[in-house]
Amino acid sequence: MKIVSVVGARPEFIQAAPVSFALRREHHEVLVHTGQHYDDAMSRVFFEDLDLPAPDYHLGVGSGPHGRQTGEMMARLEEVLWKERPDLVIVRGDTNSTLAGALTAAKLHIPLVHIEAGERSFNKFMPEEINRLVADRLADLHFCITRRAVQHLAREGITEGVFFVGDVMLDAVRLYLPRALERAPALLERLGVEPGGYLLATVHRAGNTDDPRRLAGILNGFRAIPEPIVFPVHPRTRQAIARYGLPIAPHIRAIEPVGYLDMLALEAHARMILTDSGGVQREAYFLGIPCLTLREETELMETVEVGWNRLVGTDPQRIVEGWRFFRPPGPRPPLFGDGYAAERIAAILRQSPPRFGQHYRRREALRPPVRESVELIPLS
Structure with missing residues (x-):
């Protein structure tokens, strides 16, 4: 498969490294850097430290207000996706690069994978929360870092194409x-x-x-x-x-x-x-x-x-x-998996490559109860 991986900020570079290593054994990955983090200390040094391959495309968007930054990312990413015609797009986390990648892939009917799906702060004033909600609603496959994230998605009616794989950031700590x-x-x-x-x-x-x-x-x-x-x-x-x-x-x-x-x-x-x-x-x-x-x-x-x-x-x-x-009490349960999340992600994509919109259909079990009587709200 040809896979476009979208990155743009520090945590995405870290998450991308183990996944890229796993994917490139059997797939063609095209790495796209939006330029959201463009300072050398916030970008270039991470590629060097992580042995990440140089981006195939650097969109050079830079900083700016949310709407302008996200819109510019989408416009430039759309050109890349038209040119590359990938089989799927991977986004991760909750940045504006995540949002831009998710929206652009969905508009072009390209299957979307969201790594770190289902995370919720329950604070809609955080721009990251908006990005998470949109990416999860559009994604065809959801890779969750904790069991709690799987439960969050289930409460929102997202139960298919959801996998608890663990945290690729733990993979990175294990490796580096x-x-x-x-x-x-x-x-x-x-x-x-x-x-x-x-x-x-x-x-x-x-x-x-x-x-x-x-x-x-x-x-x-x-x-x-x-x-x-x-x-x-x-x-x-x-x-x-x-x-x-x-x-x-x-x-x-x-x-x-x-x-x-x-x-x-x-x-x-x-x-x-x-x-x-x-x-x-x-x-x-x-x-x-x-x-x-x-x-x-x-x-x-x-x-x-x-x-x-x-x-x-x-x-x-x-x-x-x-x-x-503050003093922690003692043991740390393995909340985030075992440090081999990237291997699980690669295996799932190999065994069950996603199709665009494959889980987006009417399902009786997911439909809310019908309100039998709906009255016009009276004027006060």
Whole structure:
């Protein structure tokens, strides 16, 4: 089969690597980079760290408002799909690249596969939640990272073409952690921190960076924690800090974004991780590092329920209390599979290649009850 894989942002590069290796043993994969993340530190270095093949197409869309960015991706991706005529399109996660890939494939009647389907924060103010909902509604095959995601889809009436395969990000940790640990000593020495003697923080969600009160609350919480904090600063976050004139405390190592291997090394040796990133929450769980999530909700409630993740929002007091008192209880159940999700995905595509719209039909069991009496709403 010819498969077009759409990527555009950091988590998608990580997810793409194990899947690409598995697919290319027996399929022709065409890798399309939308350019959503275009900074070298957010894009090129990931391809190098992950040994990902260079994209066959780089759409060069860059940043911008959601509508304009997504629309430009769709226009350029449509040209690629017309030219390549793939048998299916793969999207992953919840970015604007995911949304653009899903909409463009559906408009051209190309079977769509969504990796990381069924994740829900139940917060529609998050642009990522809209992207998830649309991609899952359009997908012909849904590959879920947890059993909970399968249940979410079932509650929305999506029960066919749904597979619990595990998390390809766990595949990536299995594959790349040894290399990351090799470079850890030099990296930590350069940053002036010791293994287990620092916190690792990331902040990039628009809900946090675009609201000066929330971003100030996070930084004030960091300031009140008397422990070294390594803080790779996302370009959007750096711009917001400068725009709002927010100070960064001296004990916070505000560094440029790092590549995948360096990030994995920093995560593995941190005493605790503070983040608003879904991917970093998962990596913290894989590595057994306590995590404080700088949001009021998460798609990964399983990690909260088993005691390895705590939601602290952006209130400085809650952040400090989490730092002071949060201690995971012990074992980590295998919520995200066994690290061989990509192999399962490749096997399913080999055995049951999807057809466009194959599960989109009237089914008596999925139809809502008919309302026998529907009255006009009276005017008050």
